[in-house]
Structures are given as C-alpha cells and as structure tokens.
Amino acid sequence: MGAFLVKCLGFAVVTLLAVLSLVFVVVRIVPGDPAQVILGDQADATAIAAMRTRLGLDAPLIEQYWSFLTGAIRGDWGVSLVTGRPVIQEILAVLPWTLELTLVSMLIGVAIGVPLGVWAAINRNRMPDYVTRIASLLGLSFPPFVSAIILLILFSIMLRWFPVISAGSGSLSAWFQAMALPALNLGLIMAAYITRVARSAMLEVMQEDYVRSARAKGVPWRVVVWRHALRNALIPVITIVGLYLGILIGNSVLTEIVFNRPGLGKLIVGALNQRDYTMLQGMMVIYTLIVVLVNIATDLTYAMVDPRVKLS
Amino acid sequence: MTKTRLIAAAALAGALLATPALAQKTVLTVGMQSSDAGVLDPHLNSGTPGKAMLQWMFNGLVRIKPGELSPEFMEPDLAESWTSSNDGKEWTFKLRQGVQCHHGYGEFTSEDAVYSLGRSASKDSSAFSSDYSAFDKVEAPDKYTVKITLKQAVPSLLGIVMNYHGGNMVCKKAAEELGKEGFAKKPVGTGPFMFQEYVPQQYAKLAANPNYFRGKPKLTEILYRFIPSDSSRDLAFQAGELDMMIGRQEQAWVDRMTALPGVKVVAMGPAEMSVLHLNMSQPPLDNLKVRQAIAHAIDRNAIWQFRGKNISRPSVSVVPSGYLGTDEKAPLLPFDLAKSKALLAEAGFPNGVTIKAINTTLPSMLSFTEATQALLKRAGITLEIQPVEHATFHQQIRQDLSQVVHFQAARFPVADVYLSQFFHSRAIVKTPTAVTNFSHCNVADAEIDAARSETDKAKQLELWKTAQKKIIDQVCAIPVNEMMQLWAYKDSLDLGYELKASLNLGPPVLETTRFTK
16 A cells, blocks of 8 residues: 555656646747736837746746746745736635535536436336436536536526525535535536446446346345445446546536636636746646546545455 | 604604615625736736726826716816926926825825836836836925926826826835735725725725725725626626626627616727738738728728627727827728729739738637628638637737737827827837837828927827828728727616716726615
8 A cells, every 4th residue: 555655656746747847838839928918918029028027938948947847846836927926825725616616516426427327227228227328418418618507597597596606605505505506517517427437337247247146146136236236336437537527627617617616727717818827837736736636546446445456 | 642652653764764775785796807807006907807996996196087088088186286387398296185095004195106106117017117208207396296207298198197007196105015016915095995805716805995085985895706707797797796797899798788677788988999900011911002902892881780880880090089189080991892903903913812810819809800801802802810819819910920910909098199009110010119010000100209299289189180191091000990898787876977988998986986776
C-alpha cells in the first residue's frame, strides 16, 4: 500500500510538471495579448508596451518559465494578470463550489444509475430494460446547457420552486435551493452513463459460472443479484465514475454559467477570454491535481471492492 | 369608544398607513453580463461591467447631466464652478466644501483632486494615461481650488475631469493607505454609494453613502450580480429576481422584454458605430475606385433593418451621430449597385475583387460582417471572412493582418477622439503611437491637429467638418450603422431622470433613484 502510494505520488509529480510546462507554452502560443485585453480598445501602443513590462510579459520566455516554475514549487502562483488578486486566493474561493457540485452530482448519478442499471439487466429485453435504455440515451444526448435551461424554465419560472440565481449561503435551505437544479442537471447526465455501464456489467456477470452455480444451489435470486453479482459488476462502474468525474468537472463549466454558480468553470472561461496566463496556469495545476487524485482514489476503491486486485 | 379601542384603532390605522412605506423596496438588484467586474480601481477598469458600477461610487470634478451624453450638458460635480483662460491652456476649478470620502477617510479637498489627476496621468497606475498627455501641471493653490495647466489646448478637457475613466476622483489618504492592490479591492470615492462587499463571480454589494453631498440616497443598497449567461439573466429578470439588467443587442430581445408586463426597455447612447476600415496600404484597397465601389455597394438601410430598427440606426458620418463636431450632413457615398460595378470595371476589375477580413466570433459583430458580405457579393466583391476569437481578433487587427476591419466602438462624444484614434496618421497600427487607425488614413491630420488647439468654437467645428469630408472622400472607412446600449428595468423603479444615454454604459443610480412600490 505504502509503495503504491509513493509510486502514485511520483507519477503525480511528473504529470503535474508535464502539464504545467505544456500549459505554459500553450497559453503563450495562443494569440491574444493580455495587456491589450486589460487596457481596452483605446490604449495606445506605448501604454500597452508599459503594461506588458509591468506584467513581466516582455521578459524572455525561459526567464518567465523559470520564475513560474520556482514560484509554483514555493506555492506562489502569482497574481491574476487581470484582477491583480493572488491566483491561489481566487481559485480557493471558488474551488469548494465546484467540488461540492461535482460530488453531489456524482452521488445523484450513482444513486439513480446503479439501481436502474441492475433493474434493466435483470429484466433484459423486457419493458423496464427498454424504458431504462431509452431514458439513459436521452440523458446522454442532452447537452448540459440545454437541460439546464429546461430545468430553469420548468422549476424556476413555471413552478417557482427554486430561484434562478442563488448565492446558496447562509442556511441549509438556501444551500439546497442553490444546489438542487445544478446538481440534478449534472447528476442526470452522470446517471445516464452509469445506468448503461451498470447494465452491461451486470449482464456480463450474470452469465458467469459462479452465478449459475449459486442459483443451481438454490441461493435466493435477490441474494444472487445484490450480493454475488453486483459486487463484481461494480468494478467497471467505479472506473466510469472515476473517469467521468473529470468530464463532470468539465461539464460543470456550462452548468455553472447557466445556473450562475461560482466555480472553476466560470473562472477558467473568464481567464481564457482575458488571456489571464497566470490564472490559467494555476487552474491547470488544480485540474491536474484533481484528476490525479481521483485516479488514485479509483485504484484504491478497486482494491476495497475486489479482493483480487492487489495494490503494488 | 373606549380608550383601549381608540388606541387599537389608531395603531391599526397607523399600521395600514405605514405598510406601503415598509413594503417599499430599497435594495436595487442589477444583473450584468459578466462573470466578474475585474479590478475595481476606476483608473484601471475600462470594461463595461466595471464602468457601469464604478460610476455609482465615484464623482468627477464635473459630470454630464444624468441621462444625457453630449458635453453640452456638462454640470458641476465635485467642482462648483470653473473658468478657463482665453487660450484654453489654464483651467481653474473651485471645489465644493465639506464633501466626505467614503468609510471615514475625511474631507475631499484639492489635494485629493491633484493626487487623482496625477494618478490618472501615470502609466503605472492608470489605463487612461494617454488622455492626460497634454497636462503640464496640476496644482492646489488652496484647499478648495484646483489649477490645471496644459501644454496645449484640449478640445475635451472637461471630458477628462468628469466622472468617467481617469476623471474619477479618488481619495488620496485611502489610495495611499490601501496601496494599489488594496484600493482595487476596496475602492474609496465620494459618490452616492460606497463599496461594501465583493464576492468573486457572484456579486458586488454597495451601500448607500449617508453623508453624500447631494443628500442621503433613497435606496439603501445595490446588489450588482454577475450573470454571464444571457438566458439565465433574462429568466432571473422574468422571475423578478433582478430589478434591472443589461440586454443583448438583438431586436428579438427588445421585442420579448417589451412584451413583459411592468418592464421598461431602454435603447440608450452612446451608440457603438460599426465601421468597415479599409486597409489603404494593400492592393486592391490602395485603389480609390475599389474603395468607392465597396462604399456604393453597402445599403445602410438594409443593414439597419437587419440589425433591428429599435436598437440601431444608420450612420451619418465617420464620427457617430450626436458627438460634438459630427457633421450630420456629411456626404457619405450613397448605395448604388450600378455605380459600384462601374467603378470596379474602371479600376480594372470587371470580374470583381476578393478582399479578406479577420473578424471576431462575437455573434452580433460576426452577423454584421456576414450581412455585409452578402451585400458586397451583389456588386461582385467577395469578402472572405476569417473568424477568430475576440482577443485574437484584437491582437491580429493591430498587427495589420486584415484588409478589412469591422470595428464597433463608442468613444467620448467629441469628434476629436474618434478622428484622432481612427483616422490620424499617429494612430496607424504597428507604429509606436498606434491606436486603432486600421486603414492607414492620413488625409485629415492637419485639420484634426488644428481643431485640437482651436479656441474659436465655430472654426473648430468647421475644421472637424472638413476632416470628415476628406476622410469620406478618400473612403478610408465606411461607417455603416450604430448600435444602442440596451437595458431593461422594472417600471416601479424611478431613476430620477430620463435615461437617454450613459457614457459609463450603465444607467446612473443617483441619490434620488427609488422604487415607487
């Protein structure tokens, strides 16, 4: 276990370094001048040049890279080129919002997806299977911003159950009001993925010899499904949850914008539009860290669910 | 009636009478199309979300009457009165006494005004320093007098000491104490509302300034919400969660909002003028006849219809309409397809020409260029559009990479600004003094320069008129139409003035602004 974690951390550091270097190069290759964006249309060339100097963008690239890298190692990710506020502060201010949304959506996805997938599998080629398959296909085909608008029109405008915009702080009910629709929006997409994976994994497991022999021995159907089959069928589901957590964070960009929730998604779109190099670099560190950590957590969960998996 | 009953009846009557007053809203919630307002320092922020909000917190020495745009409506703000020397190089402002800075930073005096203008003129602390390049010195002869000495006369001097961009007056003690970064997080001015809280990506909260020199504001708070999604903003407004919001520049938006009950929709100035700048340094646009052919092929009325009759209007000159010095009867080349084709043939292109435009992907600007493309096609002119993301567009057009540049902009409403930035040779792109002269136009330098220091108003207007005619004759650029700024608000909100325009791109919220129910 210890060796596994050391190996994982080693990989994480190498991945982070690679991503940081790549991001550093890519944001500078993309055309668009942060100094121009900050100063606006009316700034003359001299003012823009002065701003570039102030932001340190006229220093040689290698010098900029070195100061960025050494800064990052010290935990200093610099200040946002646009707002002048420390990058780490800006990210930490919104990170909990994205994590919270992602986790709640994931829980909704698992809570709906796993039972539905199992239900579809044990009723293969019957009505529940057809209904589930069509529903999950629908869930997969809806772009998150379209479903977000539909949810808003339905629950906020027509039924008036939830506010369109909500800061979601102060009380539990405020938190729930702000969380319900965005989490449902992402959770349903997640559920659609999980349903499909759980269904096919379950179908496969149900064909296995040990299931057949359990049934032949007279083990009750319910026990066979929930105790013997599901445990093994969960392995691919865990993979998909781990894998799609990254996608979920990506999808949260659109969800955050439509539901007007603070979060990494909104931050990264703003940073991209404004060519806020330092902010983009900081954000990529966070994204990479999250993906790396989720992968490690996925591997650990495998071992917990399936005793055959050894961490080494 | 017993005494107890009398008291109860009086209490009930009192409660009934008091109810409307208690129920009256005093918090104004505004929705802005942005995920953030950016840096909150008025001398650094040039974006719409920031400008619209900062104007509620800051004053200038002077201001344009709320709701108006033209400098002819200039009126006192922190300065009670002002005088200028005959040659226009010395300006003296007498300040109001007893004006208080927000958050207990003391009285606003000439020392603060001198500090503010010095800060605006410095490249290190201001994005608008070039506006102040003609400043020689700013002095404070006494506590309530500010004296500005200029190197040369500036036609719009009051425009750069008003509550707009660098003209916003900051409080020296606060700016020095908080430092540049601190001040940008907690701006301190003298306006009717003062900064209270800023939550990134969510909102900025401003509280009424109880010591405001024009009187305590009737609203107690402004909640300025950042809502980048157009649909969400519209839905939130429809659900009553916003009292006021910025609109999208589409006729369909105006039609939809106007149909809602209890809603006022305003198409206000300054209008952003859409201009096609033709790069005269490159063939075939170096040929005057080709440029004229392009101008004759563009039907301004068709574009006006296309963009929406309530939200746009056809251009009248190379300077937007309503600016001081705009020649409203400028001789723009009329739409004439036959003439356009004939001119192309005369220029040696009987089979038409192909020209290239790098264009932003911003939907309203891209659709304009696509409509223009369709119009030009009828005259045999092929406009190849290369759409790029907005920041890329801005960089590439300044690198002189586009033959045709569609630029949409509003400026301080004095002809000098538009002419200097877009048509003076000093502003030609890729030069050290470059601004936004994409066409390499240099035909009216003499008139633009002469008008700057001309103190005789009539002669100044004549010089600007000649400059416009020369630019139009040479077809440096083709002005097409002007797009208004759109805002919607509840009709229970009484702004306290008639909203026709706002230079800061958001409606002024004054001490008199209130809800009627």
